[in-house]
Amino acid sequence: xxxxxxxxxxxxxxxxxxxxxxxxxxxxxxxxxxxxxxxxxxxxxxxxxxxxxxxxxxxxxxxxxxxxxxxxxxxxxxxxxxxxxxxxxxxxxxxxxxxxxxxxxxxxxxxxxxxxxxxxxxxxxxxxxxxxxxxxxxxxxxxxxxxxxxxxxxxxxxxxxxxxxxxxxxxxxxxxxxxxxxxxxxxxxxxxxxxxxxxxxxxxxxxxxxxxxxxxxxxxxxxxxxxxxxxxxxxxxxxxxxxxxxxxxxxxxxxxxxxxxxxxxxxxxx
Numbered sequence: 001x002x003x004x005x006x007x008x009x010x011x012x013x014x015x016x017x018x019x020x021x022x023x024x025x026x027x028x029x030x031x032x033x034x035x036x037x038x039x040x041x042x043x044x045x046x047x048x049x050x051x052x053x054x055x056x057x058x059x060x061x062x063x064x065x066x067x068x069x070x071x072x073x074x075x076x077x078x079x080x081x082x083x084x085x086x087x088x089x090x091x092x093x094x095x096x097x098x099x100x101x102x103x104x105x106x107x108x109x110x111x112x113x114x115x116x117x118x119x120x121x122x123x124x125x126x127x128x129x130x131x132x133x134x135x136x137x138x139x140x141x142x143x144x145x146x147x148x149x150x151x152x153x154x155x156x157x158x159x160x161x162x163x164x165x166x167x168x169x170x171x172x173x174x175x176x177x178x179x180x181x182x183x184x185x186x187x188x189x190x191x192x193x194x195x196x197x198x199x200x201x202x203x204x205x206x207x208x209x210x211x212x213x214x215x216x217x218x219x220x221x222x223x224x225x226x227x228x229x230x231x232x233x234x235x236x237x238x239x240x241x242x243x244x245x246x247x248x249x250x251x252x253x254x255x256x257x258x259x260x261x262x263x264x265x266x267x268x269x270x
Contacts, residue, residue, distance in 0.1 A: 010041045014101035014119060015071065021119045021137035021155075021163055030183055030220055032139075036160040039137060042101065042119050043156055062097075068118065069100035105142065117154055123168065127265070141168035143265060147192070153179035162218055171263040181218035187255050188221050189263055191228040194249055202227065204251040211251075224255040 013019045021042075025033035045067035054062045054070050062070055073091050089104045094112025098104070102116050105124040116122065116134040123142035128134065132146045135154020146152070150172050155163045162181040166172065170184050173192035178184060180198030190196070198218030202211040204225070213219025221227060230250035233239070253259075 007041055010038075010045070011067075011069065011101045014038075014042075014103060016077065017103040017105070017121065020103070020121050020139065022139050022165060032162070032165055032183065034160060034162050038119065039156055039159040039161075042136070043159065045118075071098040071100045071102050071104075073098060119156070119163075120154075125265070129174075135164065137163035139163060139165045141166055141170065141186070143169045145171045145263065145265060147172055147174040147176070149175040151177040151179070153177070153181075155181060167223075182213065182221065183218065184221040185223035185225075187224045189226045189255060189259060190221070191226070193229050194227055195247070196221070196227075196249055200249060202249050202251055203230065203232070206251055206253050222251070222254075225251045226253050226255060226259055228252045 019038055020035060021038045022032050022034045024031055046065060048065060048067055050066045051063055052066050089106065089108040089110070091098065091110045092112055096110050096112045096114045098110065098116045099118045101118040103121045105122060107125040108122050108128065110116070110128045111130045114128050114130065114132045116128065117136040119137035120134045120140070122128065122134065122140045123144065125142055126140055126144040126146070128146050129148045129150070131149045134140060134146070134152045136156050137154060138152045140146070140152070144166055152166070153164050155161045162183070164178050164181060165183045166178065167184060167186040169187045170190070172178065172190045173194070175193050176190045177195045178190070179196065182196050182198055184190065196219060198213045199215060200213055200219050202219065202221065204211055211219065211222065227249050230248045231245040232248040234244045234246055
């Protein structure tokens, strides 16, 4: 696979949020524009296979390719700026890892053990709970709660594919998985255990419709949708004889005051 040379300072620009793998743009469909040049630049960092060891005061050691450093969580310019603004992020002791080229906004909390990969962007006041994976280039909005065990898929190749995007004020329940470039719009609630891919179908009970994604246009979860795990019967005599069903994601309602109360964020934890 051919690679391009990474622009100087790409890690620092990603760390500081000056560039993003995808960003809001009201002039494009679904309101998000993918920046394939950023994805290509990140890929190019993997081209140099020279490795080095990062020794953190003898307590922790990491070995990776030279272009992929560990993020400076304490004394980097963006960390000091967050501290000066009175809203520093917190990475709680216990074994989490944040790669260089990750943007953490003020007020982000990362519970251990979690992993946030290169190119990810995490918005203000978001909670990344224990055993969460935030994949490469994923875009996570402000005041989002990623509950324990959530898996957010990454994307680096081919450049130009939409990363997983989770907009502001979304709640994602424990052990849920959001994969293959899906877009979860503002205020949606994903219940525990729901698995959504780019080509998943959502059975919208509230509006009597099916929302489907394709390889070219990954699934969009509507704003405010409350998505729960369900099942649908499989057609055919064999399936009927054995009572077979497939898992399905179901929009059971749209967010209301009762939902807001159940998923309210506790500011004291941030």
